[in-house]
Amino acid sequence: MTTVTAPARPPAPPSTLRAGAGLTGTMALLRLASRRDRVLVPASAFGLAAFVALSAKATFDLFPDLKTAQASMASTLANPALVAMYGPISSLGIDSIATFKSVLLGAVFLALLAYVVVRRHTRTEEEAGRLELLGAGVVGRRAALTAAVLLGTFAVLLTVVLMVVWAIAVGLDPAGSVALGVTWLVIGLSWVGVTAVAAQLTSSTRGTAGWSLGALAVAFLVRAVGDTAAADSPARFLSWASPLGWGVKVSPFGENRYWVLALGVLLYAGLVVVAFALLDRRDLGAGVLPSRAGHERSAIASPVALTVRLARPTLIGWVAAYVVLGLVLGSIAGSVESFVNSPQIADMLKAMGGAAGSVTDLFFSTELHFAAVGAAALAIALITRMHTEETTGHLEALLATPVRRVAWALGHVGLAVLATAVVMLVGATVAGLLHGADVGDIGGTVGRLAGAALSTLPAVWVAMAVALLLYGALPRFTGLAWAALILFLLLGEFGDLLDLPGWLVDLSPFTHLPAMPGGVLEWAPLVGLTVVAVAVGAAGLAALRRRDLGIG
Structure with a gap:
């Protein structure tokens, strides 16, 4: 009698794996990444918080009252070139004047911190071959990306909390200080997600830098065009087409639009989901996008x-x-x-x-x-x-x-x-x-x-x-x-x-x-x-x- 054996059922594709699959060893990798960045993250958070607090304190010491500050700075803050560089001012209040440069500029620096942390513990580790060695042990495929996203998110949150507390301590309005924190959160969390996706698209650290920093430059340019456009111009809408524009729209020490945080969180969550989907569809050491072929002979x-x-x-x-x-x-x-x-x-x-x-x-x-x-x-x-x-x-x-x-x-x-x-x-x-x-x-x-x-x-x-x-x-x-x-x-x-x-x-x-x-x-x-x-x-x-x- 002949026995017929049914063919083995093929493994389920990555998209059908349960949510927790591939996360083994995440906490161990997170502890390792935190140890490696134990100086970078706290020092950067302290420096960015000090940038806001010390510049605000210096402004308070310069101007004896609000009337003096408004008379001195009103025409300055309306300059289109200044608006393109630092974003529009929320109001002519003394707190808004004191934080004019630090709202957008500080948020961009925070985005750079998020980029550095996430890239370092994803694409850099993979390019160096260390992630392959770790993967030979009890470490899930998704563990490294999860640890990098968690550490990047922690770096953003730590910076924002420290900045808000210090800003309130030097005399800035508490509600406006929290709104300033929301501005930074929107932009910082967005670039945790952007860098996580960029690390999946390319096969090199430099490629990740090109995609992530290039996206930051484009977002800055789009926001600048929207912020400097005439009030009745359709180009004003471009401010809402950029995560940096969302951050500016929070209007700290002005309208304090806390609800804009929802946009940043949605973009952050969406990009992280996309990053994990791309991770499941590529080989270790490779990127989703094909690498460019080199020359037969190098001129170097x-x-x-x-x-x-x-x-x-x-x-x-x-x-x-x-x-x-x-x-x-x-x-x-x-x-x-x-x-x-x-x-x-x-x-x-x-x-x-x-x-x-x-x-x-x-x-x-x-x-x-x-x-x-x-x-x-x-x-x-x-x-x-x-x-x-x-x-x-x-x-x-x-x-x-x-x-x-x-x-x-x-x-x-x-x-x-x-x-x-x-x-x-x-x-x-x-x-x-x-x-x-x-x-x-x-x-x-x-x-x-x-x-x-x-x-x-x-x-x-x-x-x-x-x-x-x-x-x-x-x-x-x-x-x-x-x-x-x-x-x-x-x-x-x-x-x-x-x-x-x-x-x-x-x-x-x-x-x-x-x-x-x-x-x-x-x-x-x-x-x-x-x-x-x-x-x-x-x-x-x-x-x-x-x-x-x-x-x-």
Whole structure:
């Protein structure tokens, strides 16, 4: 008698798996990710909360009453270029004026924090091969993405709670402070979801960065177009087409539209669901979108050329950002003297940008110092890339050739030095062209602003050298370079306004920059900062040369 065996039933497709499938080991991965980011997340949360609280306190100290603040700032806040950069102000109340810059700008920084955390524990781990090793154990397929989303969400919530508590403590209206927290929640949670989806679409960390940061840039541009459109223009609707526009529509310290949070939560939940659906439809190590085929023969002939090629998308993005910054500064500068008509605003500019020159010079000096902090962030990003190359095993393969580690590191340092100079010059040149056309002296204005931009570079190099020292001596703590930059920013920009002790303020390299343009160029501080940068950077290279790779 012949026995017929029924064919085995095929396994259910991923879409039919129960909700809890693939989550084994999630808590273990979450604890591991939390330990790795135990410095980055708290330091970033503290810095962003301090940005709001300290700038608000400085504003309260400058203006004795609401009438003075309104008379000084009303025309300023209506400037279209300023609205495009920082969003429309919610009201002319003193709390709204005190938080004008921090509403949208702080939310964008929070979105960047969410992006860094989620990308690091999804696509970066997968590209490095560590996720494959973990998956060989008792770890579910969905565990890593779940842990990354949970940690990213926690980072957003921690930052928002700390900011709201600190804002109320310095005297901001409690209801408006909560609304400001809602603004940040909408944007921060949205980019947890955006980055989770981006990590599934591409097969590389750089691809994830391109999708996530590109989406952030598009959202910012769409919101800017909508916010600056005429009141009766259909383009005003674009403000509701961007998560950044949703955040601005909360109108903290104005209408306080708490219900906008529902839009952010719905987008966050929807994107996370999409990310898990995409995860179930791709292979480990691959992305949903096919990778672009490479050339049969590479034109890259040196480690420096390889470094430049890997950093090319990052550099293009930063140059574009500084072009936009230059456009904004150049368009605002022509009306600076007309809207800075109070001694309080002049005193603030003097405290932050220097006491020499005209009001326009003070304005440019202040903004160029802020731009220098951004350039330092670019330098740190390029330096910390070395740690990523080491942990992913790429450096080991490269050093198997005649390439030496110090020469390889110097290539990154040289690129960081050149890149920071380029972005500062680009921003200053664009601003100089616009403002120079207004005053009838394009060449002179561009030259003065370019010189002022270059005078900020020694401080940028000190921040870069700190990152290099951490990577060379304590690679596990390379991320502390970001905390150091936040500290430098707070001390350099708000130290004098808050009457902090002089020795504490002097710890920031940005404190020692000359008040350019308009002031006297003092070479001693610039030479001193350059010497410090060289010494600290040399110590970092020496430590890198002595230590074993992969060991911190």
